[in-house]
Amino acid sequence: MRLLVTGGTGFVGSNVVKVAIERHAAQVTVTAHTWRPSGKEPFETVSVDITDSASLRKAVREARPDAIIHSAILNDFPLMYANRALAWDSYVTSTQTLVDAANEIDAKLVLVSTDWVFDGTQSAAAETTPPNPINLYGVLKVVGETIVTNAAANGAVARIAGVNGTHWLRADYVATQNPGMGHLAGAVVDALRDGRPFAVWQAPANMVATPSLASESAEMMLRIVERDLTGIFHCCGGETVDRMEFARAVARVFELDADLLSSGPADLSATGPAPIPIDTSLDATATSEALGYPLPDVDSLLARFRHEVEHGRLAPAA
Numbered sequence: 534m535r536l537l538v539t540g541g542t543g544f545v546g547s548n549v550v551k552v553a554i555e556r557h558a559a560q561v562t563v564t565a566h567t568w569r570p571s572g573k574e575p576f577e578t579v580s581v582d583i584t585d586s587a588s589l590r591k592a593v594r595e596a597r598p599d600a601i602i603h604s605a606i607l608n609d610f611p612l613m614y615a616n617r618a619l620a621w622d623s624y625v626t627s628t629q630t631l632v633d634a635a636n637e638i639d640a641k642l643v644l645v646s647t648d649w650v651f652d653g654t655q656s657a658a659a660e661t662t663p664p665n666p667i668n669l670y671g672v673l674k675v676v677g678e679t680i681v682t683n684a685a686a687n688g689a690v691a692r693i694a695g696v697n698g699t700h701w702l703r704a705d706y707v708a709t710q711n712p713g714m715g716h717l718a719g720a721v722v723d724a725l726r727d728g729r730p731f732a733v734w735q736a737p738a739n740m741v742a743t744p745s746l747a748s749e750s751a752e753m754m755l756r757i758v759e760r761d762l763t764g765i766f767h768c769c770g771g772e773t774v775d776r777m778e779f780a781r782a783v784a785r786v787f788e789l790d791a792d793l794l795s796s797g798p799a800d801l802s803a804t805g806p807a808p809i810p811i812d813t814s815l816d817a818t819a820t821s822e823a824l825g826y827p828l829p830d831v832d833s834l835l836a837r838f839r840h841e842v843e844h845g846r847l848a849p850a851a
Contacts, residue, residue, distance in 0.1 A: 535596070545604045552847065555847060562576065562577040584623055584627065593638065597638055602645065603642065607620055629684070632681060646692045647670070648814075651664055658814070685763075694742050695717070696747050713739045713742070714744060722842065725789035742774070745768065745769040767819075771828025836848075
């Protein structure tokens with residue numbers, strides 16, 4: 534299988550690339566903007582600004598992939614609000630370009646989306662629940678989802694949620710708590726292993742979610758590709774928890790001191806003026822059945838993350 538991964542050098546993208554190569558024997562090409570390869574990577578790299586439609590379409594034509602996984606994002610909330618045109622091109626125009634290019638070469642397209650397409654007032658949103666975003670990021674993702682579901686000849690949407698895990702291409706990556714529940718596990722582990730207290734944020738942060746492990750979300754995406762499925766999928770775990778429950782689960786699974794955990798005010802500087810959905814819990818039952826993938830609970834996901842942290846490699850396939 535030939536796979537093109539946009540944003541393949543980012544956090545989620547690096548997991549898609551690693552799982553695709555190591556578990557699915559894929560030949561992978563990644564798009565990168567500022568990241569530069571060393572020449573030793575087990576994949577091809579093409580330098581592309583995803584807002585440059587001509588260059589993006591050219592990259593697809595030259596790679597001629599069987600499938601495209603579109604994980605690239607503009608990961609800067611204040612900039613998105615300050616420069617709406619850039620945000621639109623980064624999320625919407627890039628998705629339309631990739632849909633057109635995929636249709637041209639008869640390739641499958643999987644758009645990586647988010648639980649933040651929901652407003653945070655409806656628990657256990659299913660794959661068929663109508664979205665209702667409350668911030669610009671969610672709006673842009675919904676528009677992208679709509680383009681894929683309506684215009685892609687062979688398209689799928691993979692929503693992820695509270696994504697934690699390993700960045701496989703950045704040795705300097707440091708997990709920090711943010712208004713979503715992503716990266717929280719790594720931040721807790723780093724603090725508690727150093728014997729430092731850790732304040733788990735209170736509302737108005739995202740307080741309830743259905744956490745994902747990036748490598749397992751990637752596995753689910755690859756199954757969408759290999760089974761040639763279309764539609765909307767929830768590529769997350771199988772257990773919903775609140776923020777403090779999740780932090781305590783991290784301490785338990787990593788055998789760290791949960792007494793160092795406390796509650797504290799949220800720092801929303803990373804999201805600027807964006808409203809935050811409080812409860813973005815997902816129901817992934819239909820996805821589990823379609824992919825033949827038993828949904829792991831939080832402890833199982835964290836055990837697999839611990840394996841990644843301690844061994845520097847993916848956990849064996851479930």
